[in-house]
Structures are given as C-alpha cells and as structure tokens.
Amino acid sequence: MGPRWDPWVIKAASDCASQAYGACPDCFRHDQLPHQHPAGAVFEAPNLALPEGLGRKRLGGRLGMLATIDTQRRGLERLAEVEGLDHYRQQAVALLADKRTQRAFDVVRADPRVQDRYGRNQFGWSLLMARRLVEAGVNLVQVNLGNNETWDTHQAAFPNLKDKLLPPADRAVSALLDDLGDSGLLDSTLVVMAGEFGRTPKISTLAMPGVKLPGRDHWGAVQTVFFAGGGVQGGTVVGSSDRHGGFPASSPQTPENLAATIYRALGIPQTAAWHDPAGRPHYVYHGEPIAGLT
Secondary structure (H helix, E strand, O other): OOHHHOOOOOOOEOOOOOOOOOEOHHHOOOOOOOOOOOOOOOEOOOOOOOOOOOOHHHHHHHHHHHHHHHHHHOOOOOOHHHHHHHHHHHHHHHHHHOHHHHHHHOHHHOOHHHHHHHOOOHHHHHHHHHHHHHHOOOOOOOOOEOOOOOOOOOOOHHHHHHHHHHHHHHHHHHHHHHHHHHOOOHHHOEEEEOOOOEEOOOOEOOOEOOEOOOEOOEEOOOOOOEEEEOOOOOOOOOOEEOOOOOOEEEOOOOHHHHHHHHHHHOOOOOOOEEEOOOOOEEEOOOOOOOOOOO
16 A cells, blocks of 8 residues: 555654664563563653754744745645655654644553543553544554563463453453543454464463473364443344354354454445556455444
8 A cells, every 4th residue: 555554653662672673561571581571661642742942833834934945846846755755744743733642642641530440550551642633533453452471371370360451451451441431432443352362272281391280272163352332232142152262153154254343434435446556446345344232
C-alpha cells in the first residue's frame, strides 16, 4: 500500500533488552534470572510541545513563508517524493497544533489517581495512552503488552502468570474498559485482546538454567481471544475446545474472521478493495465477521 499508510510506531516503553519490544510490567522477562529492572528503562511518551520561544504565532509565520517558497517551486518539483514530504509535513503540523493529541501522550503526568487505577507501569501507561488517543479521534490503536519474552511462558508459567503478569494486565484492561464505559465511548469502540497463538494443553518441563518449574509451549491449534465494546454482547462465549483444550470442538474461527470482525467495527464494507500503483484491486475481507458476538 506504500509508506503513506504505514502506522506511526511509538516506542514509549524503553527496550529492556536487545530483542525487546512493547510494554512489559517492570521489564519482566522469563529468560532473565533474577528478574531485574534495567537502569534507564522508563516510559517516555513522544514530546509534541513546540520548542521554547516558538509559539503558535511564530509557527504560523514560518508555515506561511514555507507556503510561499513552495508555491514558487511547485511548478518545477512534482516528484512523488516531494508530495510524500508534504503529507508528512501536514501530519507533523497537525500533531504540534492539536492540544488533544499532546494531552493524549502526556500520560506520566496524568492525575495520580488515574495512574494508580491503570497501574504505574508500562502496561498501565500504554493503555492510558490508548484510551486518550481514542478520545482524540484516532480510529485504530494497537498496544503491544509485552516484550519478546514477557508472555513466553515456557518455564515457571504458573507463579509468573499469577504474581507477575496477570495482575498488572487485569488492572490496566479493567481501567480501560471502565473509562471507555464512563465516557460513553465503549459502545463505539471495539477492544480486542489476543496473542499470536495459544499454549500447549499439557505442561512442559523444557530445561533452562536456574528454572525447575514447568511451563507451556507454543500451540497453534486453539487459543482464546477477548472482545469488549463495539456492540459486543458481554458474557458471550463463541465456540469451544475439546476437553483437553487442544483443538476446536465447535464454531472454529480463523485469523481472517478475526480481521473481518475488526474491519466491520471500523465501518469498512465487505466489498471494499484498495488499488495498488498498477491499478490492481486487493480486497480487504478474506473471512466473515464472527457470528454471535453482536
């Protein structure tokens, strides 16, 4: 689709290791023993404030001068690269000038009571930022809850999930749903919580230095996906697994159906297609929205 439609990736949660990505609670990793919070690993949202001395009036003057220069050279420079720069320039100006967007990123200085509800960790601040972005009008937000090893529960899965992972995730997700509900945005906002795959129905004793407790390995045949808001009927369970939790037993779904469910929530019609530079159509839907959710 081209770089114009690339997502804006915000790395607010500092990497805790060379392969880390996304937010994790206190930099927790299964493969680091003992678990340590590296120095300098902080949550740092983008700073969209104008530089000191550059107020809105001066910014407007600079943009006006830039528009004049652009007008003079526009007849000579019609290259696609220049048009691309214009697009990114418009994005940058919009971010700098929109107070709602600036406020959305300023989560570490939010009301202390709000931070306490979400949790003063990378899970909590990330979901608080997501909620504020939705309030500011952003249509699609993805939050990565975890770095490369956070939820990779091959070893010591049960105590780590109980003590390290589920409590901060539960707190942050609950606060997100409560805030969306209180603000009236939950009915129009679909919240989806999913991973790449499930975990093996049987526990594993995969060896790792210093770890003797069992865990669970990767499993692609079945997993659970959580939906809320967006017209979803709360408490509804769609489908089931066999008694071992190993394979679907009823109403099996596919990743394509999950994507179609999200597309429908975004208001994209099932006939939608986008055209590449050669004019070839690429249809968006490759599955059906999951029946029984709404």
